[in-house]
Amino acid sequence: MRFAKRLSYIDISGIRKMFELAKAEGVINLALGEPDFGIPPSAKQAIISGLAQDFTHYTPNKGIEELRSAIAEKLRKENGIASSGEDIIVTSGASEALHLAILALIEPGDEVLVPNPGFVSYSPLVRLAGGVPVSYEVAESNAFEPRVEEIEEKLTKRTKLIIVNSPSNPTGAVFSRRTVKEIAKLAESEGLALLSDEVYEKIIYEGEHHSFARYYPETITVNGFSKSYAMTGLRLGYVHAPSEAIEEMLKIHQYIQASTVSLSQLAALAALEQGEEHVKEMVTRFKQRRDLIMKELTGLPGVTCLSPRGAFYAFPNFSTYGSSQELAMELLRQAKVVVTPGTAFGSAGEGYLRFSFATSEENIIEGMRRIKHYLEARQ
Ligand SMILES: Cc1ncc(COP(=O)(O)O)c(C=O)c1O
CATH class of the missing domain: 3.40.640.10 (Type I PLP-dependent aspartate aminotransferase-like (Major domain))
Structure with missing residues (x-):
């Protein structure tokens, strides 16, 4: 088959690639773009x-x-x-x-x-x-x-x-x-x-x-x-x-x-x-998780992070660790944690990783513990 030329300008989303890799057993997924709650x-x-x-x-x-x-x-x-x-x-x-x-x-x-x-x-x-x-x-x-x-x-x-x-x-x-x-x-x-x-x-x-x-x-x-x-x-x-x-x-x-x-x-x-009560409860939980992940992120060596004011993503600056794509792959291989490289969202995302906190507190704590361990070993 000969496919339309317009498709040659498009690559499969970086996020979907990470999703595939996240399926391996024992991996903690901090890359999800959807709430982990039920519907109202x-x-x-x-x-x-x-x-x-x-x-x-x-x-x-x-x-x-x-x-x-x-x-x-x-x-x-x-x-x-x-x-x-x-x-x-x-x-x-x-x-x-x-x-x-x-x-x-x-x-x-x-x-x-x-x-x-x-x-x-x-x-x-x-x-x-x-x-x-x-x-x-x-x-x-x-x-x-x-x-x-x-x-x-x-x-x-x-x-x-x-x-x-x-x-x-x-x-x-x-x-x-x-x-x-x-x-x-x-x-x-x-x-x-x-x-x-x-x-x-x-x-x-x-x-x-x-x-x-x-x-x-x-x-x-x-x-x-x-x-x-x-x-x-x-x-x-x-x-x-x-x-x-x-x-x-x-x-x-x-x-x-x-x-x-x-x-x-x-x-x-x-x-x-x-459904408004349901939304309020969900946002309260997200805010607690936002505070939790911020505390963990700011405790990582060489990392700074602006506190997200909305959505359920933190976008910390990891530029002291080199390429986002390579760092995300290393975190997956060595720490068994999936995060999304900032470059999946455009060239200006270089140096950043996206952490989703639309996941349980336990996952956030364990994921961040593994990342800290990996980064400290790299120092
Ligand atoms: C900024 C933004 N717009 C739109 C969408 C698509 O949402 P929907 O599930 O309603 O198609 C997303 C999903 O991740 C998003 O993050």
């Missing part, structure tokens, strides 16, 4: 009842009306975003929502600004659409927030879209209101599209979440249920945007997906209506 009990019940009532058919392309109305109400109340529910498409995870937005906007040769280090999907999705990812740095020296001046310097005639992500994967940064407002203002004054990935919005320990669309209504907002409600396997997300953008994205969604899973939509509705 109300969501579980909604699936059971839906199944008993044969709610197993196609739904409207955009998603069931009750769910879109509930999302619209949430956007109005929690995010300050005006929505009627008609300006939303319920998607198969935030992943599909990102894909729809990029496919709807990007033509071959268009440039898209992406965070570096940033979530692994942004650049490959831009490449699939024929676009050119142009990275802007989110540096530790700036609390892993973007520098608006750098974004401005990188704009060219070909720039079409800026992708932003707060709270951020892999750094745990939560952008200040000022950063959000400045980027929103820049996109508006340059007439650029802004794609804001807000999947970690509910997982915040310090600071507050600010939605870009509150300051620039043309923003395309992507969100989902995977992280906030531990529903990764149910594959449910959504995209909100001005109606004309939703109409264009719907053309794609209709042909590649038709509609997303009916039972997952019921689960999402129940999660929105009755």
Whole structure:
């Protein structure tokens, strides 16, 4: 078979490679990108009842009306975003929502600004659409927030879209209101599209979440249920945007997906209506683990780490130990602990490792003990 040339620009995600290696017995996995909690009990019940009532058919392309109305109400109340529910498409995870937005906007040769280090999907999705990812740095020296001046310097005639992500994967940064407002203002004054990935919005320990669309209504907002409600396997997300953008994205969604899973939509509705206690409990546990892993990380020789303010990842600086990729492989071989090399998220991740604390306290303690032992032996 002869495969499409666009695939030659794409490599299998560094995270997936680590996942394969993590399967060996006795290995502690600090690379997971999903909560280790169950879904809210109300969501579980909604699936059971839906199944008993044969709610197993196609739904409207955009998603069931009750769910879109509930999302619209949430956007109005929690995010300050005006929505009627008609300006939303319920998607198969935030992943599909990102894909729809990029496919709807990007033509071959268009440039898209992406965070570096940033979530692994942004650049490959831009490449699939024929676009050119142009990275802007989110540096530790700036609390892993973007520098608006750098974004401005990188704009060219070909720039079409800026992708932003707060709270951020892999750094745990939560952008200040000022950063959000400045980027929103820049996109508006340059007439650029802004794609804001807000999947970690509910997982915040310090600071507050600010939605870009509150300051620039043309923003395309992507969100989902995977992280906030531990529903990764149910594959449910959504995209909100001005109606004309939703109409264009719907053309794609209709042909590649038709509609997303009916039972997952019921689960999402129940999660929105009755799941907040569950989210709070989960975030409290994540915060305890964040504090635990920070204590362990700052006790490692030659390592510094900014405390993550959101998401469930720490992004410590291991640059005194050389290449991230080699160090991650050594930790796997010698210490039997899987972490993700910072370079899986872009060139500016060199010198860093991503530690997920979406795992038990016991795993964190044992994983960190092994790493400390390995590093001390190397001194
Ligand atoms: C920043 C970010 N955006 C989007 C996603 C995709 O989430 P979903 O499971 O909703 O497709 C992830 C998953 O790791 C993520 O970290």
